[in-house]
Amino acid sequence: MALTLIEAAKLSNDTLLAGVIETIAQESPVLQRLPFIEIVGNGLTYNRENVPPSAAFYDVGDDWDESTPTFTQATATLKILGGDADIDNFLRATRSNLQDLEAAIVQLKAKAVQALFDDTFINGNAAANPRSFDGIDRLCDPAQVVSMGPNGGTLTLAKLDELIDRVRGGKPDLLLMSRRSRRTLNEIARASGGFLEADRDEFGRMVQYYDGIPIGLNDYIADDQAVGTSTDCSTIYAMQFGEGGLAGLTAPGGLTVERVGSLETKDASRIRVKWYAGLALFNSVKLAKLVGVRP
Template sequence: MALTKVEAAKLTDDMLLRGVIETIVMESPVLQRLPFMEVVGTGLTYNREATLPAATFYEVGDTWTESTPTFTQVTTGLKILGGDADIDHFLLQTYRDPNELEAIVIQSKAKAVAHAFLATFYTGDASADPKQFDGLRRLVPASQTFQPGPNGGSLTLELLDQLVDLVKPGKPDALLMSKRTRRKLSQLRRQSGTVLESDVDQFGQRVLFYDGIPVLVDDFVPDNETLGTGTGLSSIYAVKWGPSGLMGLENGGIVVEEVGALETKNARRWRVRWYCGLALFSTVAVARLQGIAAN
């Protein structure tokens, strides 16, 4: 069963773990919405639809011919993400509330774990670093990627509509972009005589909408991409979440473990670890508008 990290936090009675999950979730609108699948083993192998079977019209008495779809087998491995947090015994003994101190330090480490996941969510490249999973930059196929020009170019509403139309079936569940690109989009809407619609989501945050699609602004969408001779460029990703689109993978969820007292250091160590990955079940469930200039 797929759960978002928001829902997973509700299922634990461990207040420390719940605080860690909530800290991780609040670092990005992606982690608030990305569903996660529990994987048994070290990875997931699945069949991605490559071609549809044929269908045609027949006369009465015609001989019917059989055809089958073809699939591409894809394997996505889980990666080990985490970090250790040491808390000095002197501080634990002298701090007014040692439990509060531990929670602060552990949640700071949880924030670092979230940042590492989100950076990899967009720019991860397992061929360059086998320790990490492939992010959207690698997962979106060339057939679902287009540019304003060979060296990038300015964002237009027509380009954004083209991006939306690449995602099938139906509309994307979200448009992921940087703050800089969001500002440009707002400017384009004002110039066209309309503004982006807005509403409050389930987290009490105000979210913008473009043609009914949530515009999720994420600090981890880079503004320093290159294309041809163009530099300082960014991308917009259109995504569908879920088992027919994009999902996170994990085994055992986020774990907060007390390692204990250290031999060579007057401190106690905690470890935050997450066996995680990212899977794209349909290549038409995502699309990328690459090479968006600042102006």
């Protein structure tokens, strides 16, 4: 069964781990929604559906045509993500009355892990860096790419609707874009005499919606991408999460917080935030992107 980080945190009795997971999820719209599948081993080989089977009408006595779906075999491997946080024993003893130093340092390390995951989720390239996994920009099928034009163009609601329609089997679960693209979308909505819907998430933060689809922000979607002669372009992604769509992969136990203990060479103790994680796209029509979005 696939669980999001938030649901996994509810099943944990480790208050430090639960706090780390909450910190990570608060800062990332992807990690709030992306389900993770636990796998045994260091990777998962799966079949990604390309062409669905067909059906037809027949007369009595007709020969029936056989039609089967076609698949591409893909492999997603778990990568080691994390970092160490050292807590100086002197500072812990002398400043613990002002704040919980351990909690503060671990929280900052958790945010660093979240930032690295969010960056890799978009821009990950296992060919360039074998220690990381491929992000959605590389996982997206070329047939699922919508273009604003040979040299890009200003975002329009028609193009955004076309992007949404490329995701099949239901609406996308998330539209992911840069802050600049979100500002442009707000301008378009106001110019048309309306506003984007808004509601609070489970952390009490305001989330905007377009056509009932939550809008997520990712600071690692570049606004200086080159498309044709333009060098000020960005990308908007639409995705559907789940075991038949886009899902994260994790080792049993998921994200862990490990107390390494006292260090030999300095007066400090170490805590390790560790995650064996990956990303898999089980059906190419569950992910699409709109390229060439200019300001």
